[in-house]
Amino acid sequence: MTHPALEDLLRPLAPQVLGALVRRYGHFATAEDAVQEALLAAAQQWPSRGVPDNPRGWLITVASRRLTDLLRAEQSRRERETRALVLPAPESVSGVDDTLILLLMCCHPSLSPSSQIALTLRAVGGLSTGEVARAFLVPEASMTRRITRAKQSIRDSGQPFALPSPQERPARLAALLHVLYLIFNEGYVSTAGPSLYRADLSGEAIRLARLTHRLLPGDSEVAGLLALMLLTDARRPARTAADGALIPMAEQDRTLWDATAITEGVALVTQALPCGPVGPYQLQAAIAALHDEAPTWEQTDWPQICALYEVLLGLSDNPVVALNHTVALAMARGPVAGLERLAELEGDKRLAGDHRVPAVRAHLQEMAGDTTAAAASYRQAAAHTLSLPQQRYLHARAARLTPPDP
CATH class of the missing domain: 1.25.40.10 (Tetratricopeptide repeat domain)
Structure with missing residues (x-):
């Protein structure tokens, strides 16, 4: 298995494994460390031994064992081995995907928007702390502190690892969509630095929006946000000249726009608009669709x-x-x-x-x-x-x- 193929396999599995551990054991920060070690073990073993029949189950099992070791070591340090740590026995691997819970937890209302973004990219996006720091042009040490404080805030909130109540869910989902929207915007139009855009960041926002749409296929605003991202990102190939100079939309070569992304985005927003209350992401996607379908700037x-x-x-x-x-x-x-x-x-x-x-x-x-x-x-x-x-x-x-x- 090639390195890119292995990375493509492990990346979507990471938040599922982390969600399974947090649901079972709690201890968000320690669970994340255990998942990282399980991913490292997979990267070392799978290329030579082959991918297991149930890669998600393998990762959960390895991460659970490592988490148990880490928690026992922590308890030993705290109590100086005066008594044994009692942990729940490892359960059989569930087929439940906890990624949506994990996404909503990362957008906990006790966190600032910047902390929500950082934790989402770290825990669900799979970016290292250094990568998140570079994305937002801050020192890695500062980003480490921000993520650590975010995890501490979630722990102190005492919120169980579960979907929010029906009363809380609309606000939490709105926060999640806003976080993904901010991540995409920072990638599509970087607020600072030498590059006009960060394709890795906008690409990650699209991946997470696709994931959210898969988990909530009937939510029209989720579909609207994904459509907006696709329709906007479709214009990226024509936004800069060979020397990196910015080209405004009125002067772009529209033949360079990504027709496949436009077709998908138009289909998403067309299907979403009649399905429920029209929200801001659907409206912005409809505006983007009008831009993308116009033959020229003047004919918009x-x-x-x-x-x-x-x-x-x-x-x-x-x-x-x-x-x-x-x-x-x-x-x-x-x-x-x-x-x-x-x-x-x-x-x-x-x-x-x-x-x-x-x-x-x-x-x-x-x-x-x-x-x-x-x-x-x-x-x-x-x-x-x-x-x-x-x-x-x-x-x-x-x-x-x-x-x-x-």
């Missing part, structure tokens, strides 16, 4: 996109959604209408310092023919972003509108 159905954004704003007072609605409004009714709407938004403190506000203003000013003001707004936007590709793009737009010195 801007009035319908504008209408969908208005429905979305009715569900959530989100300033970024309002900003996107402003662009759609300008495309549907002209730049003056967009600039008037933008003037209303610029007083929103939630957008203070966000580079997207002057970037949108610059785009609309350029559409209106006010190139001098547009160049100044592009430079202002460049000063407010930490993303190097976006800085280069915005400075280039400003330079293109600035007449050369005589």
Whole structure:
């Protein structure tokens, strides 16, 4: 078995094994250590001995034994071997997949969004602490502390390893979807650093969204989120030039877009929309589908996109959604209408310092023919972003509108 094939096999099994151990024994942090050791044993033994008939059961058995050893050692240290640790006997391997419980536990309401993201990527995504730290451009030691505190908070909460109550479940699922959404966005448009996007991070978000959709096939918002990710990520191959420069959607070569992902995303959102209350992820997916199905930027159905954004704003007072609605409004009714709407938004403190506000203003000013003001707004936007590709793009737009010195 090749290394990539083994990794593809072990990756989806890891959260299932961790969930089985936490359900049986508790001890989230120690269970995670035991699972990592079982995965290492599999990586060492399976290539030469062959994959067992029940790889999940093999991993659970090995991890359970290791967890028992770790807990006994910990108890011995605490009580200096004055009495034996009584542990539940290893049970027969259940066919139950506890991954959904594990996902919802990682998004426990006692955790901050950043801790929810870190713990989800670590426990369910299978990323090492170092990989999670690099993804969010923080020192590994800082990420270690964040994940450790998150595990401690879950332990202190006393919450059993089980699905939330019917009353709690909608809020917990909403938190989970929000975490996956944030992971995808950070991968698709990196907020800082030399790269415009992190394909590994957005790819992991899509994998986890697929997993959640498999576990909750009847939830229309889960389907909507997966559709949104697929329809958005489908445009990634055309987002940058050979030198890494950013290419805006209006100028992208649409033949480079991933037609397979678009077809899947459109099918998901088409099936989800009639099946229940329409939520924000379904609406955003419908907007993304209109973009992806348009032959050109100019032929995009801007009035319908504008209408969908208005429905979305009715569900959530989100300033970024309002900003996107402003662009759609300008495309549907002209730049003056967009600039008037933008003037209303610029007083929103939630957008203070966000580079997207002057970037949108610059785009609309350029559409209106006010190139001098547009160049100044592009430079202002460049000063407010930490993303190097976006800085280069915005400075280039400003330079293109600035007449050369005589």
